Amino acid sequence: MRKDQLFRALEVSLQSLQAGVELDVVLDYYPEWGGELRPLLKSAYLAHQLGQAVNLPQATFDTERKLFLQSAQSIVPPGNHRKSRYRWTNHLRFALLFVLALVLMVGGSILARDLLPDSPFYVIKEFGRQLTLFIPADSNKPILSSLLFDHQRIEDIKSLADQSKTANVSFGGFLEQKDTGEWLVGELKLVQSQDTQLVGNIWSGYYVQVDGRLQANGEILVERIQCKQFKVDGLVEAVTPEFITMEGLRILLSSDTFLLGSLMPGVRAEVTLMVAEGELYQARSIKIVEAGIVDELFVDLNLYRKP
């Protein structure tokens, strides 16, 4: 506070000196600071004298001005400012693209609502679904969305089957195995051929992904079938020998579950899981990630542990 008063006193004294007031008169304003202000004001006076001595010669000004304007003349692109326009064009282009994408998305989803898999524009409908799944979401929302979309696909295929049409189809659903051995997914009968690829273990009751061709008789000639796996990323809330709880999901563990890292409550994990009927989630693999860094020690040393 006292220092601040001194700084202010110095400034007022300097202004007074510049206004032509004598040094002794100025020092009388602040008798309590006199001892400190006097040498400072003397220094300031010398600096002031040095500043007074500076005069700009007209010739120097003219010469430098000429040089400056010549430089400006040589630098400025004649008659245009491309970069400035370029910036605007870029912004405009981005805005147009955004509007176009929005129109395509909204319009496409409205138009594609009634499309069936035999239509060449069915990809638009699929694109909309994939886009929805691509948007990051918490917990099991992507899984539920995926199940919902597969349900819609099955409905589309059934509509097509009612019209006895054929089309390449791709859908998912819970696999049901009849006593006779035939496979059903969402009441659609699956037929295998010699070319059918069975990827991995296929278990009845689990959610599978089917690629194939709808035939005129309503059966699906399967080209490829595999258990569908989902990825869930989040904090592990609880761990027991039978299951873990993560993001509100109860995920079952089994002897086939691969564990990468040390599993404990509070760690962040990436879980690959399969879905069984009755909203049962079965963990296939669990990768522990802490603070965004994979627990590389376990990866390097191949310390895969089973729970």
Next chain:
Amino acid sequence: MYSWNRYKYCNDLITHSWYSLVGSIKMVDMNIREADTLLEGASRLDRLVLSKMFDAWFPYIYRYVSFRIGNPELSGKITGMVFSDLLETLNQRAEPDHNLVGWLFAASAYRVQAYLDNLAFGLNDSKLGSGATHPNEKSGLQQLVLSEYRLQQIFLGLLPEHQHLLALRFSNKFSIEELAFILERTPSQVREYQYQALKALQHALSSRVK
């Protein structure tokens, strides 16, 4: 009656303070903030704006540079270089988006310091010694006045930031508010820097005079 007089006194005091405040802001507006209105045109490399800017600020920058290095011819060249720097910066679209004057003085400080650093390698101590006198040195102007050349040498012994502040304060007689705008500091900070710089100058002077 007493209360009326008291009211009038307070009112006068407030009005006076208000006018002094408005006056100081207006002064800054007229001199320094006005320069920022040229920035838009300058960023378009508008030659009319550039010449207006040059005419307005070349003398200020010249006085600053000359205050710090003394040599009039060289000061003109260094000031010209500062404006060339500005032109180049504007052309690269890395223009100062505010505080054009602050930018100009910062660029000047950089140029001056670069020159002084180079000079320091070429000069030996005997030339910078306190006994050195300039051929054109005048004597006996006032009791306090040292020769311009000797004072210049004493200034060179100060810290660059002290030299910068004193040059701004005493070459162009900027007020504390204007300095605060140029340096992008608060007025109270500038007052403190000014005190420190003058204190440093005082020490340098007393040691040289002894």
